[in-house]
Amino acid sequence: MELICCKDYEEMSRKAAETVAACLKKKPDGLLSFPGGETPLGMVQHFVKMVNEGEVDISRANYVSLDEWVGLGPDTLGSCAQFNRDNLFTPLQKEFANIHIINGANSQIEEECEKLDAYFAAYGPLTVSVLGIGMNGHLGFNEEGSDFNAKAHTVPLSPVTIGIMSKYFTEELPLTHGITQGLAQIMQADTVILIAAGEKKAEIVHRAMRGEVTESVPASILQRHPNCICVMDEAACRLL
Numbered sequence: 001m002e003l004i005c006c007k008d009y010e011e012m013s014r015k016a017a018e019t020v021a022a023c024l025k026k027k028p029d030g031l032l033s034f035p036g037g038e039t040p041l042g043m044v045q046h047f048v049k050m051v052n053e054g055e056v057d058i059s060r061a062n063y064v065s066l067d068e069w070v071g072l073g074p075d076t077l078g079s080c081a082q083f084n085r086d087n088l089f090t091p092l093q094k095e096f097a098n099i100h101i102i103n104g105a106n107s108q109i110e111e112e113c114e115k116l117d118a119y120f121a122a123y124g125p126l127t128v129s130v131l132g133i134g135m136n137g138h139l140g141f142n143e144e145g146s147d148f149n150a151k152a153h154t155v156p157l158s159p160v161t162i163g164i165m166s167k168y169f170t171e172e173l174p175l176t177h178g179i180t181q182g183l184a185q186i187m188q189a190d191t192v193i194l195i196a197a198g199e200k201k202a203e204i205v206h207r208a209m210r211g212e213v214t215e216s217v218p219a220s221i222l223q224r225h226p227n228c229i230c231v232m233d234e235a236a237c238r239l240l
């Protein structure tokens with residue numbers, strides 16, 4: 001794993017966006033995936049700016065969302081679909097060739113897993129998978145114990161995720177499950193970019209990058225990825 005330790009969140013965001021852009025320049029018809037959550041906002045903003053200023057061409061590129069809270073669609077503030085729409089697709093002045101956004105509000109949620117797998121079959125594998133890391137080491141919604149060989153699937157939210165999820169929402173929501181790209185799909189990406197910021201992530205980043213590779217810390221699987229670039233601020237790298 002390559003480590004790029006940045007002085008602050010702003011530098012992390014810029015470096016991550018530049019790394020995505022460099023991958024896309026090599027494969028302009030590639031498939032991209034960004035996470036939701038707090039960490040990627042700055043990176044997405046930099047990426048949008050680069051596209052709008054003509055530094056990156058997305059006209060042949062494809063995009064797929066990483067995960068979603070089961071029960072939520074784009075109308076709920078804090079959903080991954082809303083994050084993608086408001087921070088990526090709306091400010092972009094150019095369009096991707098194809099996009100696929102998981103619809104967590106589909107009452108037949110298994111259909112969404114099938115659609116996600118079908119999208120990977122048509123447009124995959126990923127050229128770049130940008131990932132955040134959960135406080136328990138989850139990637140997307142691949143919670144502790146997730147199968148390293150899984151494709152798209154739903155998963156019960158872990159107590160750690162349930163404990164922190166209120167930071168994303170303005171109201172209390174009775175969420176119990178997530179739907180996510182599986183670790184097998186993530187691991188097939190040509191390049192994985194793991195982003196993390198803040199002191200609170202230092203310990204789990206250390207366990208994921210330096211600890212045992214184990215399903216109880218899903219992000220530890222990235223130690224086996226041949227081209228994983230960790231772009232983090234100094235606080236998140238503190239224990240490395």
Ligand code: GLP
Nearest residue numbers: 035036037038039132133134140
């Ligand atoms: C969330 C999402 C992940 C995200 C992670 C970290 O629950 N399911 O896709 O990467 O947890 O989020 P944050 O960047 O807000 O710490």
